[in-house]
Amino acid sequence: MxxxxxxxxxxxxxxxxxxxxxxxxxxxxxxxxxxxxxxxxxxxxxxxxxxxxxxxxxxxxxxxxxxxxxxxxxxxxxxxxxxxxxxxxxxxxxxxxxxxxxxxxxxxxxxxxxxxxxxxxxxxxxRRWDSDLLTVRKLIADGELGTVTRFESRFERFAPQPGPPAAGGGTLLDFGSHLVDQAMTLFGPVDRVYAEMRLRDDLGGRDDDFFVALHHTGGVRSHLWGSWAQGAPGPRFRVTGSTGSYLVDGVDGQEEALIAGRSPATEADRWGVEPEHRWGRIHRGETTTVVPTERGRWDTxxxxxxxxxxxxxxVPVNPRDAVASLEVLAAAHTSATQAETIPLP
The missing domain is CATH 3.40.50.720 (NAD(P)-binding Rossmann-like Domain)
Structure with a gap:
């Protein structure tokens, strides 16, 4: 039963x-x-x-x-x-x-x-089940990029009103919780952190823009950006490997669908499917190959x-992963305020 x-x-x-x-x-x-x-x-x-x-x-x-x-x-x-x-x-x-x-x-x-x-x-x-992140995981697993050396990831927006809202605790904590979790899901633990952020007095001291550089114990470098004040957002992901780089511009569409009133119940097997014009591509010098984006699966x-x-x-997400991410984010905050690289155990 x-x-x-x-x-x-x-x-x-x-x-x-x-x-x-x-x-x-x-x-x-x-x-x-x-x-x-x-x-x-x-x-x-x-x-x-x-x-x-x-x-x-x-x-x-x-x-x-x-x-x-x-x-x-x-x-x-x-x-x-x-x-x-x-x-x-x-x-x-x-x-x-x-x-x-x-x-x-x-x-x-x-x-x-x-x-x-x-x-x-x-x-x-x-966002471990974003369509673009699932695509990156597949490309890495299939060896399509060779040995990955650098991972670039962005959540950048241009808010009509000053952001971020107080509820999220600031951009580093709000956006960074996803960005750091995704990077560590892909490439494992971090041994040192460098960060920069902009604090806003008119937002009660919260930050509205940050950059974080992580060095993973396995050797990969992750460069992460988050912003509520970016008029020209950069690519969502650029993943650099020894044989090619994967680039995707737009943000996964599941949030947009939910806000519009669609859901897995209304969309069934169409849920999380990205249209072709939003697919990413692998660049190998002058050669470019379009890569079908994996289906996003927040519904799982x-x-x-x-x-x-x-x-x-x-459990789908071990809560100890969140502890590890918060340790990285705390180190990033210290790095930004002290202008130095912070080692982690």
């Missing part, structure tokens, strides 16, 4: 909860979205329009009373620690949006709490987490 769907609650119905979590939870046959914790009247109105019949709750304990087994936390970054630890204390399996928490010590403490209590915990690093995260709750598979 197949396992019953995992009864899920969602905590928070801001941008992330509304677009990155609720549609994917609602689309997963392995999950049942029981309700959403939000006390905002405007968020409750949006929930009623988006997912008619899905109730809103005031607290985690109210969700527990409804029999939920797991929660996804998508609230401002500064609230993640308390909510995650409360959920763990209630015995709920937990998904925490990125950035996991604000510092590596608190992240480690939370992971150890989950391990001691036997609670399933994961971090929502959905929650089914995989549900399997972990049912004890039939590991």
């Amino acid at each position: 197949s396992a019953s769907p995992v009864r899920f609650g969602l905590v928070g119905y801001g941008f992330g909860g509304r677009y990155f979590h609720a549609p994917l939870l609602a689309s997963a046959a392995e999950c049942e979205l029981v309700g959403v914790v939000t006390t905002s009247s405007s968020r409750r109105e949006e929930l009623a329009r988006d997912l008619p019949g899905t109730p809103a709750f005031d607290s985690l304990t109210a969700l527990v009373a409804e029999g939920v087994e797991a929660v996804a936390i998508s609230t401002p970054a500064a609230t993640h620690l308390a909510l995650a630890q409360e959920a763990i204390g209630l015995g709920l399996a937990v998904v925490v949006d990125k950035p996991f928490v604000l510092d590596p010590a608190a992240a480690r403490e939370t992971v150890e709490l989950a391990e001691r209590t036997g609670v399933v915990l994961s971090v929502y690093q959905n 995260y929650y089914p995989a987490f549900a399997a972990a709750v049912r004890n039939t598979a590991p």
Whole structure:
């Protein structure tokens, strides 16, 4: 017999909860979205329009009373620690949006709490399943680029209003959580970090633009950029190898699709498929070869987490990976403020 769907609650119905979590939870046959914790009247109105019949709750304990087994936390970054630890204390399996928490010590403490209590915990690093990153992984695995020496990755935007929003904790922490996780997923641990960033007094001291250089223990160098103030965004990825370089310009289209109201439930096998004009290419000097982009698979995260709750598979993202990423991001912040390269153990 197949396992019953995992009864899920969602905590928070801001941008992330509304677009990155609720549609994917609602689309997963392995999950049942029981309700959403939000006390905002405007968020409750949006929930009623988006997912008619899905109730809103005031607290985690109210969700527990409804029999939920797991929660996804998508609230401002500064609230993640308390909510995650409360959920763990209630015995709920937990998904925490990125950035996991604000510092590596608190992240480690939370992971150890989950391990001691036997609670399933994961971090929502959905961009491991971006179409372009999956393409890079395939090209590397197939040897299409030879030996990779440098990985360049960018999340660059030009915000009509000064960014970043306070909820993400600053651009380095917000965008950097994805960029560093992707780099370490591809190339492993980091032994030294150099960074630059621009702090904005009018944004409460948050940074709106950064550059981070990572040296991986395996020898690959990752150069990462994040910005809310870039009028001419650079390529999403440029991956340089001994026999060629892969270049792709645009950002994976799954976020755009979710914001437009599409989901895996509405798109079925079309979900995550990139049109040909957005495919990347391999350059070997004057020779250029177009490379079909792999299908993006954000839709696989929650089914995989549900399997972990049912004890039939590991979590899709090990929370200790998030601890390691936060250690790198903390070193990057120190590097930027002290203008020096920071070694990591």
